[in-house]
Amino acid sequence: MHQSSQKEQGDLLRIATSSGDAYLQTLARHLIRASAAEYAYIAHFDPPGSPRLTTLVLCQGETSLPNLSFDFSEPLWKSVWPDSLAGGAPLHAENVSGIALTSREGTPLGTMAVLGKTPLQDSERVQSLLGLFADRTAALLEERCALKGAEKRLTLMASLLDGIPHPILFKDREGKYLGCNAATEKMLGFSRQQIVGKSLNEVAPKDLRTDCCLTEQRILSGEITATQHEAPLTLPDGEIRQFLIHKAAVTTAEGKIEGVACSFLDVTERSKAGTELENKQKFLQNIIDSVLDPIKVIGTDKKVLLLNAAARRPGTLADCAGEEMTCRDICHAVDTPCQNDVSLCPIEEVLRRKTHTKLLQYQRGNQGETELFEVVAAPFWSDEGELRGVIHWGRNVSERASMQSRIGEQEDRLQFLAYHDPLTRLPNRLLFQERLTRAMSRSRRTEEVCALVFVDIDRFRVINDSLGHDIGDLTLIEIGRLLLKGVRETDTVARFGGDEFMILLEGLEHQEQIALVVRKILALFDNSIRIRDIELFVTASVGICLFPHDAHDVESMIKNAEIAMYRGKTEGQNTYAFYRRSMDCRAHDQYALEMDLRRGINEGEMRLFYQPQIDLCQGKVTGFEGLMRWLHPQRGTVSPEEFIPLAEETGLIVSLGESALEQACRFIRRRQDLGRATGNVAVNISPRHFRQPGFVEMVTEVLTRTGGNPRHLELEITEGMIMDDRENAIRTMEELSWMGVGLAIDDFGTGYSSLSYLKRFPVNTLKIDRSFVTDLSRDSNDGAIITAIMALAKSMTLRVLAEGVESEAQLKALRGYGCNLIQGYFFSAAIPENEALTFEDSFRM
Template identity: 45%
Template sequence: MRAARALDNASRLAPHLPTLQHGNGGAANSRAVARGMSSTAAQVLVFDSSEATGIGWCDALAARSRGRLRGSTVTTLDAAEHELSSQPIAAILLVPDAAGQCFELLARLRSLMPALPVVGVGDAASGERFAREGGHEWVELEPGTAPDAREQQLVERVLRFAVERAGLQSELERQRRLGLHLAHHDTLTDLPNRQLFRTQLRQLLHQAQRNPRALAVMFVDLDRFKQINDTLGHRVGDLMLVEVARRLQSCVRETDIAARRGGDEFTVLLDGIRRGQDAARVARKILTEIAKPYSIGGHELFLTASIGMSLFPADGADSEALVRNADIAMYRAKARGGNTYQFFMPEMTDRAMERMEMENSLHQALERQQFVLYYQPQVDLTSGRIVAMEALIRWQHPEAGMIFPDEFIPLAEETGIIVRMGEWVLGEACRQAKRWDEQGLTPVVQAVNFSARQFQFRRPVERIREVLQETGLDPARLDLELTESAVMKDPGFAMETLRKLRDMGVSISIDDFGTGQSSLAYLKKFPISKLKIDKTFIHTLLADRKDAAITNAIIAMAHELELKAVAEGVETPAQLEYLRGPGCDEVQGYLFSRPVPAEEAGRLLASWNTPLN
């Protein structure tokens, strides 16, 4: 039993590639032979009942291999087991003995260390037994005589080739295991990937159906991670994901599974929970861990998560249903503001189906040309003339009729459809401006909303230049409206991009000013032309002193920065009259015109020639 345990330890300790430290077993002479040899030599264990013969083999192997092999001699099973368990051995040379100890060692090696090369030397009869016992290579020698130089060279070569072959096989096996691991694990975080998670979930469901127990599936989505990734770069984003993965793993048991689904999405499988509150407790722990500060790349960053949960068997009988329902619940948690968890409830399915249908319809709307542009005039408060037309998108749905932006723009932003949609708006608005020119109408500026995603990801300067060239519109006739948040996501990128646009002749307005996050230090540096006061302040400025004060302050600040102030959402003559006081430059709203189709907007341009004052 002691011998078997020693070999079992050796099977775990001794690699099959030669690592090649010097052994500490055998005679002093064999250790002396090994001294001074290259540290890259492969260690060979010579098992010979005659110590003198074993030392001779060690000397011969060292000399014939020119330092590529070095040996240590053992004469007993105990000594062999000690050597195998205490140092890496690349190969074994067996010299049969009358007592048959070498074949006993061979049998144990084949059982516990089958990949370790074993070479034997001796007569033909011993060779036959060696082959039956599972030895690798046998070199037949004349019985009763010492091996001559040719035979020594042959044994050395056989041993060396055996070591090299074992090394290649070991490397191939290592590569196979690595490939298998990479196929089932996320390369960034080393967590199980989507495929492995699905496989493990199915296996646990199969077990749970035979031996009933509850499971919980969590869908974890990071809140506003994209903003950090876009602002600080993918390297910082990747480091954050690695840290999130570590924290996620720290929150679950070894029997549970945490996986990365892709992007900033993770899934967790809790096995054998007793009730839903067990899952809720883990969810709270995950939220707490993820919300702790991150110190990455010299930045102290903060992150939260939204978690959706489904339970087996209550919320689904198969893996697809459980993951889908956890995903639906996650969106509900995100809709509640994030940094929370939500259990799946059956009524959520209807809302999820509506959302999925809306997303599919949005994709189809672009292909089927269901989007149309309406136009709303911007009026100079001094002259009373139209100075710009803002293009506003509408969705002419074949069944639902006219759908307004508030109903589909948030989903378009979330799914990324907004990029293609925004590019279509830009092109169509510029083409319409040229059509009005061809009709002989007074040229006005064409104002176009530009989404944050378009601004950050799709080569905005190059794309705008392409559209202007394609349509032939004068760059001075294009005004891009960006929100404060869009330009503040990456102020450095925004500064460079806005300067390039200004140099092209394109003007920039900050839309919905006063509702987003901005820095006055950057605002004064950005090459912008207008501040558009958000309509929420205009609606109540006559009834709310604070909104009136904010409106006055924005107008005054715009003028101090040599910018124009534009008031949105002007609906009454009283609001218009108030805005004259602080010197608002331009106004826009239902008082002048609702957004109208292009044809009607053209008639407005043709007839609008009466000053307001």
């Protein structure tokens, strides 16, 4: 034992004093020895942000293995491992213990894990060990990533500079050249090695030296930050060319000036062409000035490039001057876009359509008032075929437009009604089909999935028949609002008619994403909706068709989605179904399990088994905890670890909880009928169920229906459920307590409840979490925690029950701490109802 401790201390010392790859190697071997695992690895995402992991170190025992790459999955044990790791054997959760490595900002960097062909021993200790080294290892990965990025940026910057055809060079404060690009070598006639470290007088042309010294001194002194001018330079071959020279200060992050950067642009040909271009511009200006209507040439950046005389004349479109006018200045005299709900921007239309447009637009008129103009705008192309701007011509047509305003308003209304449902104001079938057609075209180009979601409101006819069509119409409006709330702004929600809605989802990559959105939509129907003080519970059946996997045209998409909707309706209300099994097997398995779970709840496959709770002082059974089991006709007994998380994710946990409560209350009634007047039956309540509106009323109704005595019912809730919404939780607990229902805090000691709040909770029992019981004989800290819990319970007159007791040593230890209420496999696993009653009759200490 002493040698083992010395070796471990030696490992920790080597880890603490090593760095870089040596640290990673030493840590990996230590993890294997400390966890008794077969393998250990430390891996980073390569490239960063991808789901691909590449090991930086991989060890088997004391042997370093070649690094390898694999795809990362959540949870870690489901990752796709290469055949070379763990002998190609499939891994299970108990064979792997790992931890995510993240940056200080929370960005995923990689993972660190140990694994083997056999289950790991003491997985909690292994996880704590990994957590001990996670921060330093993550910091090392972050440092490696930063260094690699810096090297890449330096290489890229040098490559970019050499790719620039114009000379660029840098000087320090003493005038020595620090660096340059390839174009500078050609301009000065020296190699880069000959330039770097030299001064201006040693390498620069004579006609540049005097001017450079003066301007650079002004920059280095901070008088100016940059300067630009033209000057002739004599090249090494004697040719004189005109250059545009730009100089700017090179500063540190703190703003300290360290030198000067210079760039040279050869403008010789441009200078020669300047005079000719100026003459052409004058000729063009004379032509457009002869046109009586205002003409404007607007650049793609909305800056005015050219105006004719009519556009400048006071009393027409504008009375502005200056070279930096924008189209807004001369059309509206305001600094806001001209596009609004009333008129489109002609410039935007041309830029978008790349062709001419003709439209009506409101602009500033003669006296500054808003008037209507008929505008013709056409694209203005460069010689290279690039769009440079828009040629804009306008004529005031306010008088003519005034005569037609009523007709226009009616046309707008008819246009809206042609494409929208008049009741819900949502897009109608026609507009939806147009958008679906465009979405399918985009999907073909981007290879992304688009989904058509067919939503049918279950039993909507009952609302119409029983409450009237007015309530039915208001319900449809509210449903439309709910559906819009459940999707993105880029998605489309449409009413197809009656109680049918269509949703178009775009930009999705796989079926699991779509299923997540649909479950979010269905979750909107979990709560009631209120129409004119009438509370309605509405559910929906949903069918999903994917493009291009399930159909290739609009009609088939709609038909297949409807078929899937009806298929889902057969599974029960508030369900969804895909038209067919598709790309992601895991998503499909999850969906199949969810459908099985819905069916299992409806068909009574969910059975409550009962684990006895023993009073050591009295030597008898003092109660039971009801634990749900799924008796699947094909799968056999399905583990709660498999179906409980799914039930919580899909909202089925509420139905599952109601089933558990119903069975527990019937068991209570059966015990009453058999004359067993003592002992409670405990049931776990999920957070979502506990927070459901009407939870107390539901408990009351179940107790009334089954005839169970509320004083024999105990509901187990967790600290987190209470602390998330303390005041509402306390109110709910008080109402249950007034009914006589007992309350227990499950997994006590693992949450974060405050003693000041705990004394306000009307609870009867504290349940010691099994994590404190498991290592009780080995970990003195667990004993200290149990001692504190027992003292707290005694001061507040609360019962304490320890769960997860599996050995006689644990039993004796708990007894020594004064805990006499016990639950665990040491006495019995959870067993069916009849066996529980038999156990109660026959149990003797």
